[in-house]
Amino acid sequence: MPSNRKWMFGVDRFGTLLFFLLFAFLISDSSVSSWPNVVGSAANVGALIAGFAATRLGENRLRLGVLAAIGVTSAVLVGFDEAAIPLTIGAFGQAIVLFAILLAVVRRVLSHERVGMPTIAGAIAAYVLIGLIFAWIYLAMRGLFEGPVLDPDVASLPTYYSFEVLTTLGFGDITPVNDFVQRLTALEAMAGQIFLATLVARLVAMYGSSARSQ
Known part of the structure; x- marks a missing residue:
């Protein structure tokens, strides 16, 4: 395998993971139908x-089986009508799966002794994971509360709104109108800033260690 592709495959190779996450980000919000949620x-x-x-x-077979079952089942459930309870359950299931991946990615990235392409890809993947996790949670909220939780209402996966909050852009074109979602929005904004601050500090420290060792 060419050396310039080694960062995409195997342990601590986060390129493929980042590809799937970015694909999920780009395909969502593209329609009012449910098929973008399924894809x-x-x-x-x-x-x-x-x-x-x-x-x-995947080294723990029980953990592998549980997460795989949640991932596949929730992928089926989100294909139901947007107001249906199965969609809400499926959206929460997707958030759980992505959260498990997030924890594992952050643990692996922080264990690196030197900054390399895998480290950078893993850090970006972790940041995208946070945005997608909150997007699925926002989607789940639509089935838990009567009336819209965002204004204007977002029928498909609200990734645009989630990343707008995560990056604290705050364009104001979509606003939370539910009290709980307003607090969730503030929590995501804080999570995004804290993650960036701590991650950048860690990467700088790792880069400094690498430079000194050379």
């Missing part, structure tokens, strides 16, 4: 497989 959740299953390979999540 996005299928991309999450692909991300789950890539996450298993990159983080050793």
Whole structure:
């Protein structure tokens, strides 16, 4: 395998994982129908497989079986009507799967002694994971509360809104109108800033260690 592709495959190789996450991000919000949610959740299953390979999540067979079952089942459930309870359950299932991958990725990235392409790809993947996790949670909220939770209402996976909050852009074109979702929005904004601050500090420290060792 060419050396310039080694960062994509195997343990601590997060390129494939990042590909599936970005695909899920790009395909969502593209329609008011439910099929983008289905495709996005299928991309999450692909991300789950890539996450298993990159983080050793799959070494524990019980954990592997549980997460795979949640991922596949929730991928099926999000295909139901947007107001149906199965969609809410499926959206929460997708968030759980992505959260498990996030924890594993962050653990692997922080264990690196030197900054390399795998480290950078893993850090970007972790940041994208946070945005997608909150997007699925926002989608789940639509089935838990009467009336819209965002204004204007977002029928498909609200990744645009989630990343707008995560990056604290705050364009104001979509706003939370539910009290709980307003607090969830603030929590995501704080999570994004804290993650960037701590991650950048860690990468700088790792880069400094690498420079000194050379």
